[in-house]
Amino acid sequence: MIYFFAGFRFVAKQSPSDLYGETARMTLQTPRMKGNPMFRWHYINSKYMYIGIQLMSTALALSKGLTPSQIICANPSLPYGGLSIASKTKILERFNTRKQFLHQQLIPRDMHLVDRKALARSFLETNTYPIIAKPDRGVVGIGVRKIDSENDLNDILNIMPSDYMLQQYCDYPLEYGIFFCKFPDEPRGTVVSLTQKIAPFVFGDGRHNVQQLVQINPDFKYNKDALLSHARNLDYIPKKGAWYQVIIQGSHTYGSIFKDRNDQINKQLESWLNELCAVDDEFYFGRFDMKVKDQEALKSGSGVKIIELNGCWSEPIHIYDDRHSLLFAFKELFLSYARAYHIAKLNKRRLQLKASFKELLAAYRDYLQEKEQIMRVVG
Structure with a gap:
């Protein structure tokens, strides 16, 4: 029988739900669209799309009597309103008292290497390998590394071309992006977008390595180069019948699949998010990216670990579901x-x-220069 899992076709005697649990089961409910290019628009070079978005944003700003840059007023308490040019660490510091947030530590670029290593060791006194290293500013998973050992850590500390953040690793199987919106003249906010992120996997046959499995899979036709450029252990040969996660970044740019789960938004979910956001009474608009233990945890907020918060220029990422048109x-x-x-x-x-x-x-401009350096040095 032919099954669909994370957009891949394969033949197996076992159900993908048996192989990868809840993530596989939910993915099977909505297989990827084929054929109509209107449903593959997000694999096109994004710069063309964002020209249209910028024009739309400018028109909206002017209609409100604002300039486009004044969108940062949507989140007065966050640096630059939570734009990608803002420090992730400073944004997350606003919520550090909440148990749902992962531990993090800023490692400044201008700090001497010896001091960087000392700061990293201090972080590891309360956190164990693996950990995540990522640029303190940025989007779509550029420069993100999973650190499994001291050698991995020293590698990134030696080459990091910008301020970096070390973050606690979370192995919860589900990942979501939840967009929260609250108007200043209203007592409570609402969830306006709920999206499940499913990382790209390959299905091992015991003969082909990861790079070959990606190259022969037709579902990677539109993002193959980006996926391979950010994947690690490309020479590794997964065992026959085993799933292998190609990258850790939850970014559609690198092959992650986004599923619209807006039908799962409910009062219980909105209740714990309102309680979470109450710690910062001047935060109104943004998307929380998080790892989730299971479906019940998503409803209650008890088994949730938040990776980061994207502010006023973030997107409701359910639009990247393959069922949705441009x-x-x-x-x-x-x-x-x-x-x-x-x-x-x-x-x-x-x-x-x-x-x-x-x-x-x-x-x-400073952020763009930093981004180019990260892509060149770290990848």
Whole structure:
């Protein structure tokens, strides 16, 4: 019998649910779309799409009497409103008192190597291998490494071209992106997007290595090069009948599959998220990326570990489900940015906030240079 798991076709006597539990079972419910290019739009070079998004964002800002840079007023308490140019560590510090957040430690680039190693050792006194190392600023998993040993740690500490964050590793099997939105004049917020992230796997045959399994799989046709450029252990040959996770990044750019789970949004989920966000009464708009123990944990918030928080320019990533067309994506993005600018307008009026375009532009240029260095040095 032919099954679908994470978009891969394979022949097996066992159910994929037996092989990989809850993640496989949920993936089987919604196989990937084929044929119509309107449902493969997110594999096209994203710079063309973001030209349209930028024009749309500018029009929305002007319609609210704002400039595009004033979107950062949507989250007054977060640096740069939580944009990708902001420090992940500083954003997460706002929520450190909450048990749902993973432990993290900033390792500054301008710190002497000896001091970097001392800071890393201090972090490992309360956390054990494996851990995650990632740039303190950035998106889509660029420069992220899983650190399994002291040698791995020394490698990244020696070459890191920017400030890096060390983060506790979580092996919960499920991963989600949950978009939270709260208007300043309302007592509670709502979940406007719930998306399951499923990392790309290959199915071992005992003969081909990881690179070969990726290359021969037709489902990697549109993101094969990006996936291979960020994969590790490409020469490893998975055992016959064994699943092997190709990358750790939960990014659709590198082959992760995103599934729209908006039908699972409920009052119980919104309740614990409102309680979580209450620690920062000036946070209104953003997406929490998290690992989840099981479905019940998602409802209650008890078995959840939050990886990071993306602020006012983040996307409702359910749009990347293969069932959704480009037109659907633009409609959802329009609604999302309309919410952001509405919140920004209310906050700007209420708090007399200012957003310097010159300062934002300088920070963005610095971020782009940093991003190029990370891609060149770390990959």
